[in-house]
Amino acid sequence: MPADQTPPDSTPVALRINGQSVVLRSPRDSALLYALRDELSLTGTHYGCGANQCGACHVLLDGKAVASCDTPLWAVAGKSIVTIEGLGSAGQPHPLQQAFLEEQAGQCGYCLSGILISAAALLEVNPDPDEAQIRAALQGNLCRCGAHNRMLRAVRLAAQRMREAGQQVAPQGGAA
Numbered sequence: 119m120p121a122d123q124t125p126p127d128s129t130p131v132a133l134r135i136n137g138q139s140v141v142l143r144s145p146r147d148s149a150l151l152y153a154l155r156d157e158l159s160l161t162g163t164h165y166g167c168g169a170n171q172c173g174a175c176h177v178l179l180d181g182k183a184v185a186s187c188d189t190p191l192w193a194v195a196g197k198s199i200v201t202i203e204g205l206g207s208a209g210q211p212h213p214l215q216q217a218f219l220e221e222q223a224g225q226c227g228y229c230l231s232g233i234l235i236s237a238a239a240l241l242e243v244n245p246d247p248d249e250a251q252i253r254a255a256l257q258g259n260l261c262r263c264g265a266h267n268r269m270l271r272a273v274r275l276a277a278q279r280m281r282e283a284g285q286q287v288a289p290q291g292g293a294a
């Protein structure tokens with residue numbers, strides 16, 4: 119490193135991720151996306167554009183969907199993050215994940231973690247969204263495979279089931 123360059127600030131960042139207390143040691147200016155994937159091996163959050171344009175990297179930050187590629191570590195100190203791994207699992211899928219599976223709402227699946235996170239953020243504030251509201255909530259998420267109508271159906275189905283069950287979105291440590 120040239121003598122006139124300041125080394126990156128690597129002061130650890132403490133926060134909660136998927137209900138667990140975590141300390142991240144990547145440079146504080148680096149994107150949350152890389153720390154999730156490289157430090158914690160939470161690889162369900164995907165890199166698409168790296169420029170807050172595609173939604174593939176969305177995570178919940180205190181219950182709101184944000185682009186983790188465009189969120190520096192220093193900005194999440196003390197916050198609560200939920201990634202797709204925290205939303206549900208193969209054994210215990212979130213109602214959104216279950217509905218997407220049943221509706222076959224996807225093809226390659228690359229966009230789906232970001233889309234599910236955006237849908238979860240929507241249902242947290244609006245448990246009975248109409249189609250226009252779902253479209254608006256997913257506007258920042260690109261899907262090149264063309265499964266959009268199935269996704270709309272899946273979000274409606276999950277919302278209906280969650281209302282009937284009186285279930286909150288409440289992903290681990292996140293939006294509840």
Ligand code: FES
Pocket residue numbers: 164165166167168169170171172173174175176185186187188
């Ligand atoms: S990778 Fe973050 S918005 Fe595209």
Ligand code: FES
Pocket residue numbers: 223224225226227228229230260261262263264265
């Ligand atoms: S399912 Fe392939 S990009 Fe969305």
